[in-house]
Amino acid sequence: MTETVLDRTHEIIRRLETREGRIGIVGMGYVGLPLALLFSEERFAITGFDIDPHKVKTLNQGSSYIVRIHGADIQSAQNSGFAATADYSQIAKMDVVIICVPTPLNEYHEPDLTYVTDTVRSIAPYLQEGQLIILESTTYPGTTEEVVVPLLEAGNPAGLRVARDAESRGFYVAFSPEREDPGNDTVARRDIPKVVGGCGPAARDLACAVYATIFNRCVPVSSPAVAEMTKLLENIYRCVNIALVNELKQLCMRMGIDLFEVIDAAKTKPFGFQAFYPGPGLGGHCIPIDPFYLAWKAKQFDFHTKFIELAGQVNLDMPYFVVENIIEAMSQRGKPLCGSRVLLLGLAYKRDIDDLRESPSLTIIELLQKRGALVEYNDPFFPTVGRGRKYALNMTCTPLEKIPEFDCVVIVTDHSQYDFAEIVAKAQLVVDTRNATKGIVSANVVKC
Ligand SMILES: NC(=O)c1ccc[n+]([C@@H]2O[C@H](COP(=O)([O-])OP(=O)(O)OC[C@H]3O[C@@H](n4cnc5c(N)ncnc54)[C@H](O)[C@@H]3O)[C@@H](O)[C@H]2O)c1
Known part of the structure; x- marks a missing residue:
């Protein structure tokens, strides 16, 4: 048979x-x-x-x-x-x-x-x-x-x-x-x-x-298409909500309101609100990329995914916003960015992982270097960084002991190994993109 x-x-x-x-x-x-x-x-x-x-x-x-x-x-x-x-x-x-x-x-x-x-x-x-x-x-x-x-x-x-x-x-x-x-x-x-x-x-x-x-x-x-779309919905949901808080962060900074405090208060609501947090931009192999998969496919159906693309644009602009804030914070202390030493803390796209793909730190480094800054980094997960997809850095991790030598220290990724109180105490100026210095009172800290 x-x-x-x-x-x-x-x-x-x-x-x-x-x-x-x-x-x-x-x-x-x-x-x-x-x-x-x-x-x-x-x-x-x-x-x-x-x-x-x-x-x-x-x-x-x-x-x-x-x-x-x-x-x-x-x-x-x-x-x-x-x-x-x-x-x-x-x-x-x-x-x-x-x-x-x-x-x-x-x-x-x-x-x-x-x-x-x-x-x-x-x-x-x-x-x-x-x-x-x-x-x-x-x-x-x-x-x-x-x-x-x-x-x-x-x-x-x-x-x-x-x-x-x-x-x-x-x-x-x-x-x-x-x-x-x-x-x-x-x-x-x-x-x-x-x-x-x-x-x-x-x-x-x-x-x-x-x-x-x-x-x-x-x-x-x-069907497979429903499963494929489910994954995109989940990631686009995150992308859009992160864009929303990234935009609100920029507004809140102008208004003198701490958005992180606002989010902490809002998330006490037991229904209808999920907390998302602003940051220096999106990274990883999913959230910055997946929305564009749907936007591309939508065009075959004469459909323009305006909402998704706007969210993508807001998130893509965040590294530029961070760099503007670094320039502003330094000029208020009488220092031009050009020729100054800047140390980025954290290269990975998020806390406690060894993944550099699409990380906003790569764009921030590129933008700072274009403006004449002397950029170094520290990241416990990357002793050295060479060539990757869309970047070529050829850099070696700078030890944290050297923090006092830098004109500005930028917290890009809040790895849990970092002792932020010690970092703030040693640094001349800290630009914090993650609210990692929450509760630390110092005139040397600028949040953005
Ligand atoms: N990383 C995440 O957090 C995550 C989460 C959810 C979904 N995804 C999705 O999962 C997929 C894989 O992502 P990843 O992060 O594991 O990627 P990755 O780059 O870490 O791993 C992919 C592996 O595939 C191998 N590879 C490439 N072409 C191959 C081929 N022709 N034959 C055999 N091996 C091949 C590569 O050498 C690599 O080891 C992506 O579509 C991603 O969007 C990733």
């Missing part, structure tokens, strides 16, 4: 239950690696795919390259069978493949899906009947159906098609967004509900069965 796809899905579910199921995760970065570790904790033998040979080698040596993940975590995953590889032919052995590769913007601020399309083209030749492919990368609604499925169908030599119900033959495809908040330890990863949309109910249910092994709750939705 020939095996049907229905038999095959039942077999995958059985294999998941017994932990024989093979799960491949493509992209061993900030999203894919912790996901691999979560499955490993549940005794799955995970294969981590990555094109970066350094990452593959490091992981296979039982070491980590992400600060908040320890070598011991990798080693215990290895005890469950975890191994990293750059060899895509291993895809053929997997029951489930989860894609966690970057989705950045190109130089025109448009979606750059090349990491996703390269990955899917690499998977397609090894695609198996009954296999489940899940995309987790954040992207615009329609990507799974319009980009991923056609590439998989066109690229597999057996001519397999996506199976939209349990009876049809082929492979399964789903989208499930990653909703992690790096550095936020208040919610355990397995307590973050997993939204899942499948190309058909069978794919959705199979994907839910996979995630039910590591997440406490799955939220099935009617």
Whole structure:
């Protein structure tokens, strides 16, 4: 008797239950690696795919390259069978493949899906009947159906098609967004509900069965596009609200009102208000980027996302606002920015993480240097900074003992390792973009 796809899905579910199921995760970065570790904790033998040979080698040596993940975590995953590889032919052995590769913007601020399309083209030749492919990368609604499925169908030599119900033959495809908040330890990863949309109910249910092994709750939705849009709504919600408080901060400064005090008072309301905080601008791989994915897609529907783009613009302007305030604070003390020494505290885009992507500190450094300032930085997570996407710094971390030598110290990221009272006591001038000096009374502190 020939095996049907229905038999095959039942077999995958059985294999998941017994932990024989093979799960491949493509992209061993900030999203894919912790996901691999979560499955490993549940005794799955995970294969981590990555094109970066350094990452593959490091992981296979039982070491980590992400600060908040320890070598011991990798080693215990290895005890469950975890191994990293750059060899895509291993895809053929997997029951489930989860894609966690970057989705950045190109130089025109448009979606750059090349990491996703390269990955899917690499998977397609090894695609198996009954296999489940899940995309987790954040992207615009329609990507799974319009980009991923056609590439998989066109690229597999057996001519397999996506199976939209349990009876049809082929492979399964789903989208499930990653909703992690790096550095936020208040919610355990397995307590973050997993939204899942499948190309058909069978794919959705199979994907839910996979995630039910590591997440406490799955939220099935009617299509991949709904799941894709859910992720964008969540991030755009944050982007717009951060823009609102960033704008209000500028107004409050003119009015002589402390917006942080206002927010603390407003958040005592038990309903209808969620606190967001102003800062030097947006960073990370999500909030500054994702809104532009939707804005781009909206144009195909003759729709201009004015609200989203305005929020993006307010947030993009924040590093310029910070630099204006540095210039103002220094000139009030009789110092021109040009030729002065400025120390940035914190390069990472947010507290206690080792992620520099899209960080506003990079723009602030660039703007200060263009105006002739002699800029240095301190960040416990970056002993040196070389070349990255859209920046080339070639700088080394300046020790905090040198603070008194600087004309101005700018708090860009409020890492919890910093003792702000000591920093204020030593510094000639502190420009604080994070309210990190709350409660410290000093004429040398300027908040912006
Ligand atoms: N970092 C976050 O906090 C976060 C949170 C939620 C969602 N996301 C989304 O998750 C996705 C991944 O983000 P990330 O932060 O993990 O990115 P990352 O850059 O940390 O990791 C991506 C990994 O994919 C690898 N890669 C790239 N192309 C590949 C290919 N063709 N084959 C195999 N490996 C390949 C890279 O070498 C890298 O190791 C993005 O879409 C992002 O928007 C990220």
